[in-house]
Amino acid sequence: MTNDALAQHLSGLSVRLLHRLAKNRLVRHFRMGKTRLIQSLLNLPPEQRAEIETTLTSLLSEPPRPSKPDKQGKSKPQPDAPRHPAPTSRQHQVPTEPAINTQALLEGIGVPQPQPFKPDDWQQDAIDRLATNDVILSVPTGSGKTYVAIEAMRRAIEAERTVIYTSPLKALSNTKLTEFSQLFGADQVGILTGDRRDNPQAPILIMTTEILRNLLYDAASGEIDVRMDTLGLIILDESQFLADAERGVVWEETIIFAPAQSRLLLLSASIGNPEEVAAWISSIRSTSCHLIHHRNRSVPLRAAYLDPSGKLAPFFRTRDIAHGKGFVLHPETKRLFANYEDRTLGPRYKR
Ligand SMILES: Nc1ncnc2c1ncn2[C@@H]1O[C@H](COP(=O)(O)OP(=O)(O)OP(=O)(O)O)[C@@H](O)[C@H]1O
Ligand SMILES: [Mg+2]
Known part of the structure; x- marks a missing residue:
């Protein structure tokens, strides 16, 4: 199978199946995102690459798993079934207001005025x-x-x-x-x-x-x-x-x-x-x-991404660190990190 053909097949798989292919072949594969998983699988030595191709052929011939009906009795979509163009729940979370810029992230950072020490x-x-x-x-x-x-x-x-x-x-x-x-x-x-x-x-x-x-x-x-x-x-x-x-x-x-x-x-x-x-x-x-x-922060914490190129970008779309689920990464950080992956992992596979 050519590199392009294999890449094409891999990109059609869910991350769950990619992890199945990576198991015992790639170290710390569970930490990788889809792009890195595909790149790493493509870069495996020829012997393991042949195994991947065989496993892939059998995976593609597996009948789709029956989905469990939800509480309303509706079936969930198959994990590997082609996605409908409807927005995912993640896309729903993307706020409509513009993300903060680096200047806003750094605002107010500096040495505070000295004050007499008083314990809390x-x-x-x-x-x-x-x-x-x-x-x-x-x-x-x-x-x-x-x-x-x-x-x-x-x-x-x-x-x-x-x-x-x-x-x-x-x-x-x-x-x-x-x-x-x-x-x-x-x-x-x-x-x-x-x-x-x-x-x-x-x-x-x-x-x-x-x-x-x-x-x-x-x-x-x-x-x-x-x-x-x-x-x-x-x-x-x-x-x-x-x-x-x-x-x-x-x-x-x-x-x-x-x-x-x-x-x-x-x-x-x-x-x-x-x-x-x-x-x-x-x-x-x-x-x-x-x-x-207690959870009160006397010094507010903000997160930034420092790219190896020297560029600094806010890590999240908002200035303060979001707690729990639902945080959204800053678009500039996403872009810088994707470029970094391209530079370090070779050309990014484009679907
Ligand atoms: N009551 C206070 N008012 C103002 N500043 C304080 C007060 N108590 C401590 N600080 C200052 O807060 C800073 C952080 O304190 P400290 O290093 O003790 O944090 P920590 O709780 O041990 O953090 P870590 O979890 O990182 O170890 C220090 O510069 C310290 O001087
Ligand atoms: Mg300490």
Whole structure:
């Protein structure tokens, strides 16, 4: 079959069937859009290409799948049946008003006028609660979780307790070492990761969550570490990792084995079910876990697409990021990205 003929056949298939052809042949095919799928299938080595042609022939000879009747008893159109020219639901969503331009996207961005620092009510609430409770801080990115962490650390040090701060990444641990050393003094802060071991007797210790879990294992097995008796505060940054399929167990065990007298502070911008997590922590620890959860962004977030050519375009048609379903990409971003695909994947197949 010629390249053009195969491309023609592939373009007539639904994305579902294209994924079926791509299965076990293309890595991460499930992330590709239709155009990239077709291009990637056409670029397969000759052996696999022959298999595609055979599978395609049998797919084309398959009888159409019977459609399930909907609630009104009407049959749905076949996924591979030729589409009627009626607009799709997606087209219905395209707003009629013009999309914003790049200038409108960048409007108002700059350095704000300096103002005296005043903690938000939820920040003060979190700090106060930590005197008696564990706390989950589930608030958006850039809303000021670090302030709560630093104030809680300050209070723990004043009460002559030690602090352990964990992050899931060595790079983030290194950044925090610099940040906390500037605030508390280099002699007050140490770090323990797979690569680094500096000042391990410091009252504030930064480590990866895996290292803390292993320390807690040792303590639980009877090799009591003196630090555990004086440990006043454990901060688990990026605690949405609790839901990670592979590493989540480390966060889970860290919470389970955390000493009873230490307060837990979980920080995250993206825990999907913080109420459930707070209820679980309350059920296994001696004090209840207080949840602070809001979605107010103190710094508005806007999305843009930076093309490798250096052009910047709004990502969405609207300036603010649309939540949930129904967002519409900006036409300029779509155009730039299609050109980018053409340049990197070869000429775009035109139907
Ligand atoms: N109450 C406040 N008023 C004004 N600015 C604040 C307040 N609290 C924190 N900030 C500022 O907001 C910015 C973002 O704070 P921070 O880095 O703590 O966010 P975060 O919640 O930790 O975000 P991320 O999820 O990205 O880690 C910082 O520049 C910080 O100084
Ligand atoms: Mg942060």
